[in-house]
Amino acid sequence: MNDNDRSIVGLVAVAHAMVHTYELSIPILVPIWLDTFTAIDLGLTQFPVNAATIGALVTVGYGLFGLGALPSGILVDRIDARILITGCLAGMSLSFLLLAVAPSPVLVGVALAIWGVAASVYHPSGLSLISRGVEQRGSAFAYHGMAGNIGIAVGPLVTILLLLVLDWRAVVAVLTVPAALAAVYAIRVDIDERAAVTATDGGSEDGRAGTGVSSFAEFRSASVTLFAGAFAAVFLVTLCSGLFYRGTLTFLPELLQNVPALAPVELAGRTYQPGDYLYVGLLMVGVGGQYTAGRLTDRGRPEIGIAAGFTALAVVAVLFLPAAALGLGALLVVSALLGFFLFLIQPFYQAAVAEYTPAGTRGLSYGFTYLGTFGIGALGAVVAGAMLTYFSPEQLFLVLGGVALCGAGLGAFLVTRAPSTGTGA
Structure with a gap:
């Protein structure tokens, strides 16, 4: 990588780690909110606090995390990605400051909604920045994904460790600091955002002229053009990924607390939950999945990785609870496999978006991508909460396995349709 490549990768790595630090600290707080609050008071009516209602509350923030990606994708085709990333980091810090003082579940939901709006800016901005500014795209996607997974693992770990000595509100207040510092770094970094874009890559030399999204009519036209080709199948792949991701991770800490092999441990007057660790x-193992997939995208077709990865996830989903019942050894193995394959998928579909869309609408393309992954995909939290409230964990994992099979089928369709073209065909 050249100096500009390294600077861009450094920026997106820090920002990506921050986004997922906050995103995955939320499931650690869910069991605490279930114990702390008793009712969600909406004025005219009240709802009991349970897995279904907390799942719906969390889905508001997670949903906006994805829904906001579409307008963010439009913006990044017209505004420097570095400016948008800075705003994302500052907004996340402020949202967690509000969360720290939220006195009720409703205001917890408001704080999470603000976080979702701020965080939604990142993925279209960061991924467009890589695709237009970095020469070694596949490797950059790999490092970008690994940084995200470090945030995914470190965020919950730091939250767990802080909760040993601090109240949850104090923990959330402490978590506001990293994003604030990252925002200062982002606004100061010097990069060329379009160093890897040429006039033949779907737009002008600066990568903007081919955007064509300055009005609703042009947005509609650009969207129709995108979905008229194989990008439609890629979009459905991202939706399956999001449903599986959110449906699995939102209540996993709660589920693991009920596994006999992970019974609470008393040590030095404190109670530790092995399931949290x-x-x-599991999330840290995802770093290996991200790196493996990112390297493979430099050597082969991402469509094959999509099909294979989802097939593996379907198998793991069916085996997860039976393995947990066998004991700690089997649970560790199946958990490692879940973490690896859950995050293996992401670099493949990120690369597929870059292959099937022109540079001029790359931001819009990634906006739709994360609308599917984190917007519509946020419904996975609602599905998981409802399944755990009214059905059973076994039935939840069967549903998740079905979602993975749908993703595998879409990947197989892309493999048989035509080779990736790199021109948006």
């Missing part, structure tokens, strides 16, 4: 370890 297994959850962190």
